[in-house]
Amino acid sequence: MLRLNLYRWICFLIIFLLIQQFSFSQNLELPRVSPAAEITQTIGLSKIIIKYSRPGVRGRDIWDGLVPYNEGIPFPWRAGANENTTIYFSNDVKVKDQELLAGTYGFHIIPSNETWILIFNKQYKAWGSFFYDSAEDALRIEVIPERIHFNEWLEYRFENLTSNSADICMHWENLNVRFKVEFNEVEVVLNSIREQLSSLPGFGWQGPMQAAQYCLDNDISYDEAIRWIDQSIQRNSNFSNNIVKVDLLLKMGEDEKAKQLEKIAFENASEGELNIYGYQLINKGRIEDAVSVFELNLNRHPDSWNVYDSYAEALNQSGNIEGAIKNYEIALSKAPEDQKERIQQILTTLNNP
Numbered sequence: 001m002l003r004l005n006l007y008r009w010i011c012f013l014i015i016f017l018l019i020q021q022f023s024f025s026q027n028l029e030l031p032r033v034s035p036a037a038e039i040t041q042t043i044g045l046s047k048i049i050i051k052y053s054r055p056g057v058r059g060r061d062i063w064d065g066l067v068p069y070n071e072g073i074p075f076p077w078r079a080g081a082n083e084n085t086t087i088y089f090s091n092d093v094k095v096k097d098q099e100l101l102a103g104t105y106g107f108h109i110i111p112s113n114e115t116w117i118l119i120f121n122k123q124y125k126a127w128g129s130f131f132y133d134s135a136e137d138a139l140r141i142e143v144i145p146e147r148i149h150f151n152e153w154l155e156y157r158f159e160n161l162t163s164n165s166a167d168i169c170m171h172w173e174n175l176n177v178r179f180k181v182e183f184n185e186v187e188v189v190l191n192s193i194r195e196q197l198s199s200l201p202g203f204g205w206q207g208p209m210q211a212a213q214y215c216l217d218n219d220i221s222y223d224e225a226i227r228w229i230d231q232s233i234q235r236n237s238n239f240s241n242n243i244v245k246v247d248l249l250l251k252m253g254e255d256e257k258a259k260q261l262e263k264i265a266f267e268n269a270s271e272g273e274l275n276i277y278g279y280q281l282i283n284k285g286r287i288e289d290a291v292s293v294f295e296l297n298l299n300r301h302p303d304s305w306n307v308y309d310s311y312a313e314a315l316n317q318s319g320n321i322e323g324a325i326k327n328y329e330i331a332l333s334k335a336p337e338d339q340k341e342r343i344q345q346i347l348t349t350l351n352n353p
Contacts, residue, residue: 057173
């Protein structure tokens, strides 16, 4: 009898669980009161992703009301609704000047009348803050919220973007919480370059040249840059990679080697290569150097309308308006029909300042 009752109990339990599972699987997916949201920001090669649910004010008292001001007891605010608000950093980052490793974090807040505590917790798969454990905190920072215009729906956004940093803002009702995140983007890019050059980009001449150019532009890792530019030159010696090596040698104090290589590079440069290099110099603010390069190109190719056009542009940027007008007029006389209107408009502007 005991064995029979046990058997019946086990059968009942199995049936009950199956019914429960079947019941749960029949739940409809319906719109949430606090809809899910996700924002992504790329900074250089680094990425930040924030996932959260957006509650609305809906006429309620939010601060020190719906969201109580306390000491995080029994648990902090989930910084949103529903599941954990999460913040993902693709690379190691500084958050308000404090180090935080790459990864995904549950984001929580302890608000108060003055200073708020923002928490980055290693547990990010929980529901809200109900299973929050301070022992899992990776970082805590303190901020003071600012009063701004009313916002019905809780919103995260990125502001004050630079090449390696951004402000993350959380704005709800009339308060805005802001904190700065910053990547060592030069090191991030350099590590990415090393990885990429071990794959397909490492087989050609362009990839190593671009890597060397990045080092040159950011004044870093000259030894690696020289190795990369030598690889590029070995695979396809041309004006572009030789000039990068010239600039690297100058940075490294190898002036004599740079001068010799520069002479060879310019002797073998085509009209197009000199023209491109001149514009690269303009983009770097080296206007007088650009004028010299375009002048050299003009002496070699006196019948090219494009050389006169480029030379005139450099003269204009250097402040030599008279010289610019003279060379634009020559360019206009030699240019194809589809370029004449543009050059004429420039001349009209220069002649009527």
